[in-house]
Amino acid sequence: MIKVLLFATLQEKVGASELSLEENAIKISDLKNRLIEEYDVQEFSNCLVAINEEYAGDNDIAESGDTIAFIPPVSGG
Amino acid sequence: MIKVLLFATLQEKVGASELSLEENAIKISDLKNRLIEEYDVQEFSNCLVAINEEYAGDNDIAESGDTIAFIPPVSGG
Amino acid sequence: MKEFKIVKEPIEIQHVIDQVVDPNCGAISTFIGTVREMTKEKKTLYLEYDAYVPMAEKELKRIGDEIKEKWPDSKVAITHRIGRLEITDVAVVIAVSTPHRAAAFEASRYAIERIKEIVPIWKKEHWENGEMWIGDQLEQHSYRDGKPKMEDEND
C-alpha cells in the first residue's frame, strides 16, 4: 500500500486529506495523470511531489510502504 | 555663561564632564583652538560640535546661555 | 527547544532570538512576517495556514544548513505558525546571528525568500467576498530553479 497526502487546494478539491493506493509501485507521472482524470482536478499537474518527505521527480517510483505528498505551489512566510 | 559638555575620550583626557565659559559669545573654531592649547588634548580638533543639541559648524557662534557639546567620533550600535 | 519548527500557538519572538545568541556574534537580524490587512484594494479578514508539518520542519532545517554553509559562524532559528491567524498576528519569525552585521541582514533575507520557495506551507486568504489558497493562482510556479526570486512580494 502507498499512502498519498493532499494539502491546501488539493485537499479541498479532492475532498480528502489522504488516499490509499493498492499498488506495489507507481511512477509519479503515472499517478499524476491518474489523479487528474479520476478527480478532474487539473492542479495535480502543477504540483511538486515528495516521497517520504523528500522532493522527488516525475520519473521517480514510489513503492509499497512509501508516503507520497502532493505539494501545491507553496505560500508560507 | 556658556556650558561646554565633554564625553568619552575627551571627558577622560580633560578630567571633567563639563566646563563653564565666562563669555558672552565664542566662535566654535576659536574655542577648539583654546581648549587644545589649554588642556593639551589634540582630539578636540577631530570632534564634531553641537550647540543646544544640534550639530553646528566651526564658524558658528555660541552665545551666553547656550550649551556646546564636543562629539568625538561616535561608536554606537 | 527546536531551532526549526511549525507551531499552532502564537510565536514567542524572544524564544526564537534566544536560540541564536552567541558570544561570537555581534549582530542578530530577525524577520517577522505579520498578517497585513490591505493588499492593493483587497481587505483581508484573516488567514489560514496549512503545512505538511514534518517535511516543512525538515525544509526549514535545510535552509538553516544552507545559511551556515554560505555564512560561516552564523546561527539560525526559524518558527512558522499555522492555523487561523488574525490581522497583525505573527506568521513567521526568522533569527540569524553572525559576527558582523552585513551577513546577518543577507542571511535573514535569504531565509524568507527560500521559505517562499521550498517549504510546504500554504496560506489561504479570507476576504469579505471570498477565499483562496495563495500560490494556486500562479501557473507553472517554478520552485527549484536555484535562486530565490527577490522581486516576489507575496508576503
Place this chain on the structure above:
Amino acid sequence: MKEFKIVKEPIEIQHVIDQVVDPNCGAISTFIGTVREMTKEKKTLYLEYDAYVPMAEKELKRIGDEIKEKWPDSKVAITHRIGRLEITDVAVVIAVSTPHRAAAFEASRYAIERIKEIVPIWKKEHWENGEMWIGDQLEQHSYRDGKPKMEDEND
C-alpha cells in the same frame, strides 16, 4: 512608550517590536546589536557605552524621520542601551515595519548604518590588557558626508 530612546537597563526586544506592529504592515525587520567576545585576535571582557542622551534621542528620531521619508508607510522604533554591558548583552534594538519585506530589510540596515554615523553614543572596549574608546583611533572620521558607509564593520 518612546519610540526612540536611550536606556540604562536591559532592553526588552518585544517592547521595541510592539511599537511598529501595524495592520498595514506585512513585514518587520529587526536588528539587534550584541556584545561580541572576539574581534580578530582580541578578547573583549566587557563594554561601556556613554551617550549625550538628549541629543542621541533626537538623532535617533531623525533617523526614524529619514526612514519614513525614504520608505513611506514604514514605522520605526529604536532603543539603545548605555552603561556597562557584558558579552552577549543587547546594546541596540532597531525595529522597522513596512507593507512589504524588501523595504523592511533595507530600512533597518539603513538605521544601523546611520546610528554609527550621527548618533552621539560612544563605546569603550575593555580587554584583558587595556581599554579604549572606539572611534578615537580613527583619524579624520567624516560623519556627515551624506551616505552611510556600508563597509564599516565596527559592530
